[in-house]
Amino acid sequence: MTMKVASVSANFTRDLEQNYALIADLVTEARAAGVSFLAFPEAAIGGYLSSLGNHGDTVKTTKRSMPPAIRLDGPEIARVQELVGDMVVTIGFCELADDGETRYNAAVCLDGENIYGSYRKVHQPLGENMSYSAGDTYRAFDTPVGRVGMQICYDKAFPEAARMLALDGAEIVVSMSAWPAARTATAENLQDDRWTYRFNQFDIARALDNQVFWMASNQSGTFGSLRYVGNAKVVDPGGNILATTLLGTGLAIAEIDIEETFRTMRGGMFHLRDRRPDVYGPVAETAGEHVEGWKELARA
Template sequence: MSMTKIATVNFETSMDKQANRAKMVDFIEQAGAQGCNLVVFPEEALTGIGEAGFVAVSAQDKLGIYSNSELVPEGESTQMFIELAKKHDMYICWGMAERDPERDFAYHNACVLVGPEGFVGRYRKTHLVLTEGFYHFPGTEFPVFDTALGKVGLYVCYDMCFPEVTRILANKGAELLISVTGWPNVTGTDDASGHTEYMLFQKARAAENMVPIVVSTLCGQYLEGHSMILGATAGKVIACGGYGEEMVVGEMDVQREIVEARMLSMGGTDLLRDRRPNLYGELVEPNAFNPAYNVDPRGC
């Protein structure tokens, strides 16, 4: 068991991809200078979210996001971050609009992970919120990646509201979860419902899976910030930022976090061990709220 030093960034994005990337490089250099093993940037940090964010989107925003999208891993930005990962012997994770190589004018809300070994993988957001489905195609898979940090699972923003996502990742052996988000906070205060929801969902996902989570969140007008590093034990916050743009750094022993959570917390109760999956078949049945959702509405 060994310590992992992690940087997670409160990041204010824009529709200027070059400026976003330059700022990300600055944070990566800072994280490298501090000896970090992992640095994480939020949802769509590289490519921007448009003037109205995810709640509403104009035709101009859709065009701007598409113009900023890139292929993964062959795109310019992914290749640049691979070189920086090799330079600093670290893993870099970020959110971006990923252009779909098989569909014209289509793109995904993706989370990309690279490391000293090169391209590790990407996850495409599966749960699209509000108008987001008008300009992103949903993902359909929940990959877990082998890295020097351990087995890593990724998820994006609204995915946090669906416990099935992180449970699948934990079931597949994920030892560290990374969540990139652009969670809203309309008033920019701790008493806003957005802040309460964000903290509740992320802490619940760590607690119920007994897995540590690194969260990176967009900041700025109407956005939550509060990038944080959560331990595997219920309620454990290793480091947490505020509302402004900043890099939050913390350390943890990933394996020890899991061992302590599953052997010492809750009287030694292991929530993954005590599952009864043979009883859960009804979870995949259509329900009264979305009776036809056994078929992907975008045909993906």
């Protein structure tokens, strides 16, 4: 059975009303195109951090505005549910934990009636741990459009993260980002920037590694000191880019057939089936001589 899916490239700020209006516009556009599943970027509710680096951006010390902390069962998520109706969407936000203090860079998959799954970002780049606590779980979940797994931004640089979701049966992995251009020696044309290149290569590799559909959404434009690279896309299990926004804003829309594509692309070489876990032990090691050596290099 075929369906249309779409990944978003757009600019979201601290202004929640601007965010809701943009969400509504994009949902309307997607619905008109027949889209069943829509992936918004990281931090689409309330915007991302205004900069990256070890600047002490904690709730108590920063002089910059922090993303609004939102509860999963709060009115902000409920407002998004009202806007999306029967469409299944994934969307990023800053989650406030039950203790009222701990904050996570998080995402949720929902429609107007249900919350199908949520995720807290595990891998944290460039001082992000000053602003957020880290999650510790990768889990796929069932939705009306298939079995879905979620990641956020830097997670895509870690093959283990996508593999965890694929092994849990994810048919579609959604990678939501606020991925900026390089901070130094930025290319004049952002499409040629080295961080844009990495963003795109990770998307292709993770789809092909795990033979899953990969939906990458991203912020676009600028916020604070960050200049985002867009390039929202849909990638098939063979690593082929089916649709992309490049640097522009809007929707990357593709028609996919999960069952037929898996039958074709996994019929011969099936990477998950052909794994050799018996020889992968060091991949998950957290101690040992060679690991400590790398830690020493990182501290140097």
